[in-house]
Amino acid sequence: MSIKNLSIILAMAAMLTTLAACALEETGDPQAEPEPAESTAPAEAEKPEPEPETDPVQVPEAGLQKLDQGEDVKMLQRALNEIGYSIPENGMYDEITTWAVTDFQLQQENLAALGVFNEETRTAMESVFSAGEAVEAGAGLPQDVPASGEGDDTRMLMNPYDQLALVNKQQALPANYTPQDMVVPDIAFPFTEDLPKKQMRATAAAALEELFAAAEEAGLDLFAQSGYRSYDRQDYLFASYSEQHGEKAANKFSARPGESEHQTGLTMDVTSPEVNFQLTTDFAKTDEGKWLTDHAADFGFIIRYPKGSEDITGYQYEPWHLRYVGEKAAQAIAEEGITLEEYLGEVE
Ligand SMILES: [Zn+2]
Incomplete structure (x- = not known):
């Protein structure tokens, strides 16, 4: 590049800078007047509270049993998992939920083992929580199905x-x-x-x-x-x-x-x-x-x-x-x- 060309480029650059400065004066300071799309939207909408990483585990109200469905059952399943079980948290008091409740009952003293989540079972579960204890899943009622008799479809x-x-x-x-x-x-x-x-x-x-x-x-x-x-x-x-x-x-x-x-x-x-x-x-x-x-x-x-x-x-x-x-x-x-x-x- 020759010196002459370089001076032309520099002269043009100086002109462009001047034009840019003029443009700024006409539109005002962009920092003072930001784009509307960026400014109003977040201010108007309530930002949702971020979900806590883990909810505290709750034990539902007593009075749940096989065939029951819903959020309370899900809460029970979650509580059972928290103390040592690993059952699906599907909100359905199914065979495996009944098993987990029965197994828990068999490991507690003086609890009727009937597979029903009653008041006594709720109290026992809460004291396991407050003591920070865990149960050994299957120690009361092994989960494997016993083999049926020979030549028998029962x-x-x-x-x-x-x-x-x-x-x-x-x-x-x-x-x-x-x-x-x-x-x-x-x-x-x-x-x-x-x-x-x-x-x-x-x-x-x-x-x-x-x-x-x-x-x-x-x-x-x-x-x-x-x-x-x-x-x-x-x-x-x-x-x-x-x-x-x-x-x-x-x-x-x-x-x-x-x-x-x-x-x-x-x-x-x-x-x-x-x-x-x-x-x-x-x-x-x-x-x-x-x-x-x-x-x-x-x-x-x-x-x-x-x-x-x-x-x-x-x-x-x-x-x-x-x-x-x-x-x-x-x-x-x-x-x-x-x-x-x-x-x-x-x-x-
Ligand atoms: Zn009979």
């Missing part, structure tokens, strides 16, 4: 403690399941021997005592005939019924071992003097039988094998067989006139 229940455990010809209780919280309810039996069949799990026993007291107040004469039955006892009974009637016929009124609800400790067969303390469908026609149909649900019980439901339950009508499921489920089942299978959405 599934094994992973959670036999569940208040809503479905025990039928498709789902069996493990042979070694014996409820640990059984008591003899303070009600009338037509025999005096101290037999294991007088027993029920404590929560069901307390509810049955209330039911019997209410029946008595209504002037009725209810008696309890048969509650808890062990796997071995059922094995013996089914074998002898099969011998008398043939296995297929026997299975219409008697369960194979593991498939009897009586092993849950949540069941009681009831009867009355009017039918000579027998377990017969005639019981439905007695005042006691009619009263039960109308009032069992108020105490958390259902008539487990209703009339005309044999193809769903697998058993003929048994107006005497009461199963404890808790008040919420019992009310829904009675109101809708359905079976436990239908309530749980498990109709084959």
Whole structure:
């Protein structure tokens, strides 16, 4: 580049600087009058509070159980995960949530293990939180499903403690399941021997005592005939019924071992003097039988094998067989006139 050219360029640059300065004078100071788009928008809109990185973990209000859905259930699942579980936080009180609650209950002292998130369980969970403790998931109730018997298409229940455990010809209780919280309810039996069949799990026993007291107040004469039955006892009974009637016929009124609800400790067969303390469908026609149909649900019980439901339950009508499921489920089942299978959405 020659010196002459350089001076021309410098002269032009000087002119451009002057022009730029003139332009600035005409429009004023750009700093004093910023572009409207940049200035007004952020000032008018409320800026949302930034989400805290982690919310403090909360324990929901008590009164949640299987099949419940919503934010409270999600809160419960989150609390369970916080103390050592790793379950999906899907807001659905499903099988795995029921398992986690039951497993937690089995690891606490004096908590009824029924899989229901009740007031006692809530209190226990809060004290685990405040002590900064954790639980070992599965230490109370191992999560692996036991293998079913040989040549058998029956599934094994992973959670036999569940208040809503479905025990039928498709789902069996493990042979070694014996409820640990059984008591003899303070009600009338037509025999005096101290037999294991007088027993029920404590929560069901307390509810049955209330039911019997209410029946008595209504002037009725209810008696309890048969509650808890062990796997071995059922094995013996089914074998002898099969011998008398043939296995297929026997299975219409008697369960194979593991498939009897009586092993849950949540069941009681009831009867009355009017039918000579027998377990017969005639019981439905007695005042006691009619009263039960109308009032069992108020105490958390259902008539487990209703009339005309044999193809769903697998058993003929048994107006005497009461199963404890808790008040919420019992009310829904009675109101809708359905079976436990239908309530749980498990109709084959
Ligand atoms: Zn029964």
